[in-house]
Amino acid sequence: MPANTPTQELAGKIALVSGASKGLGQAMAVSLAAAGATVALVSRDAARLQHVRDSIASSGGAASVFTADVSLESDVQRLHGEVSSALGPVQILINNAGINIRKNLVDFSLDEWRSVLDTNLTSVFLMCRAFVPAMRGSGYGRIINLASIMSHVSLPGRSAYSSSKTALLGLGRALALELAPDSITVNAISPGPFATDMNLPLIQNPEANAQFLAGIPAGRWGNPADIGSLAVYLCSDAASFITGTDIVIDGGWCAK
């Protein structure tokens, strides 16, 4: 169990994490389970999810594996049925699945553009539309959408990614207003550069890696476990008055 995660704060809660097969999603799933939640692990890769489930189980946590492509309406509908039957209503929904295609706008095909928007933005619409109705009425609910520092600033080659992640903040604000009367909070986490597979092309390129490190005031890549601790906090009772906002966790990147 991560040393900085409050113990069993989320006991009895049912959580779903999309993109839980690796990276930040895996870290959040591990932290939520360590805090007592039963976690539905979702991605397209059953083998990787089983590995995450086994590692959570070996630490005494509870998690189940569900495969789905969250950008597809039919998959999300099937997922909703499977998770609800197996675990009951989802109370914590972490929309974390995401992709990045780094190239200049004029070089994007329409299919590439749509795949980024469908995976990063439309999936959140589909997931919230499916899981929110059963979240209502219990006096507790938490939705966290993974945005990015690219929702706040940008870089060359990030037009599709920045568009999708900036739109997530608008989606979150509107949904927060719709769900506040039900005591469901909706927030975004905007990570800066974290050392995950998504950033391998940068980390493995010595020049790009040095350039990135020079741009992070903290002087290091983020540690995925820090995102897990933040997610647990946002799901706790202590954060019940935080909604419709965005928490940037970036080692100072956006402060420059």
Ligand SMILES: NC(=O)c1ccc[n+]([C@@H]2O[C@H](COP(=O)([O-])OP(=O)(O)OC[C@H]3O[C@@H](n4cnc5c(N)ncnc54)[C@H](OP(=O)(O)O)[C@@H]3O)[C@@H](O)[C@H]2O)c1
């Ligand atoms: N790492 C960073 O520095 C950083 C910074 C800002 C924001 N973020 C955001 O944080 C989130 C997680 O990033 P990460 O770095 O952990 O990425 P990652 O290591 O590349 O993992 C991405 C996850 O998303 C899942 N996924 C992608 N497309 C999917 C789809 N259509 N259906 C279901 N699952 C899908 C992948 O699962 P499968 O391949 O197994 O399906 C994987 O579990 C993303 O939304 C990303 O944009 C990351």
